[in-house]
Amino acid sequence: MKIEILKEIIKKNSSKEQFAVLTNITNGNSEIFELGKPLSKEFENYKKEIENYYNLKKNGIIKETQIFIHNHIKPIEVIIVGAVHIAQYLIDFIKNLNFVITIIDPRKYFTSEQRFKNVKIINEWPKEVFKKIETSSSTALIVLTHDPKIDDPALQHALKNNFFYIGALGSKKTHTDRCQRLKEAGFNEEEIATIHGPIGIKLGGKSAPEIALSIVAQLVSETHKL
Template identity: 45%
Template sequence: MTETNSLKLALDWHRAGRKTALATVVETWGSAPRPTGSLLVIDGDGAMEGSVSGGCVEGAVIVEALEALADGKPRLLDYGVSDDEAFAVGLACGGRIRVLIEPVGSAMPLEMLEQLVAATDAKAPIAYIIDLESTARRTADTDEFTTRFRSDKSGIEDDGRTFVGIHNPPLRMIIVGAVHIAQHLVPMAHACGYTPYILDPRGAFGSEARFPNELILDDWPDDALAALKPDARTAVVTLTHDPKLDDPAIIATFGSDAFYLGCLGSTRTHAKRVLRLQDAGFSDAEIARIHAPVGLNIGGKSPAEIAVSIMAQITDVLRRK
């Protein structure tokens, strides 16, 4: 269960009259089973969904959550995960985790949970900020915690008491051109947490046989992009080598908040692309958004190697740039 789903479930349970608590991993050391920001939802009967440790300490967290639900007060817990327990959930060695338990409606104000769920439903980034030494709770947008939003990194600030829980919209990758490179890039996108969309009006390319069980759109790329509305969690990659398909997709991306735009083609091909875009009236700043030739320069030659370089560059731009 994703953290977004955990928030929605906690709200649903509370609205259904079930006493509900949220347990959040606020800090980790060593080889902790679950990252900071992981959520576990517990109700008054001990039912649970989600995970804070992969099974190592869930039982103890549930006991503490039931006590928190009884008195309405939060709990900040510190657990060690032994090497044997870590090995049981697939880790090489143990570590430590801190878990905050918040009963919904008391320690965690209901309106705060509703705000978090509304933001995630609207695919808007939002941070949940908790003062671990008081009852203070608030939310924030990307202007305040830009680096954390960019890296998807929840955690405690340098003051040692302020926990920032990052809730980002899902990552998407829009691939224009159902070509051989795309057949390798799509599974990499899935593995890295993206939902890929394949755009190609050419039926022979964008077929179910070539991309089984994938999201394939046969609209012209500019129409498809207008419907998909690329946001700041979207990467766009054009792979067709055909200006009739790539250029409309590029122009549509210029008008979006997509964090990455990469285009296949040699240096010479890109130079011609730049001239076409300049002639169409686009500025140097807009054209500079294009990563071309697409991908990190790792010397890749085969379609699979080029796909690796593209995925690496997208990751680099998302996490570091």
């Protein structure tokens, strides 16, 4: 592999878009593939098969060829509402996984840079933020404030937009009250049941890092169901 290709892979990984690396295993030549961009002579005869593997996000030697394809998949967006203590541990655990994180909290004293280094923080009310940012059914939401003013608008947005993972921190009672409010806001039981609340898999721990770990475990497990 040429060093230029390696550098391009690093650059493209940080642009967070899907691409693939092609390698001709009979001569070692590599090339980057992006949908819609032309391929060199070496690979253009196999364009159809390459696109097929790319669309299926499949890695391997393309059938009846000597081309190895390795897909670099777009990371998943995770929105955390509430720059609380647990969020600090969440960021810590998530940093080795292929997620992109945004933290939303309107309370300025929580979102200091000293608490959250190198994380995208939006210091506004969730309701305003969701008017501006792009989300989809492959976005995840984790709400941690258990303050209805802050959490509820985020939950409503996530339910309306079919986020693949929605988790809400709070006791069983907090969650029952939350479900009631969502019902009053017009969501049906089936929709409300998609919220993971109380959040996280059952680990048994009650400390902030243990709760964060149980949330990350649940998030990863739901990601693999996509």
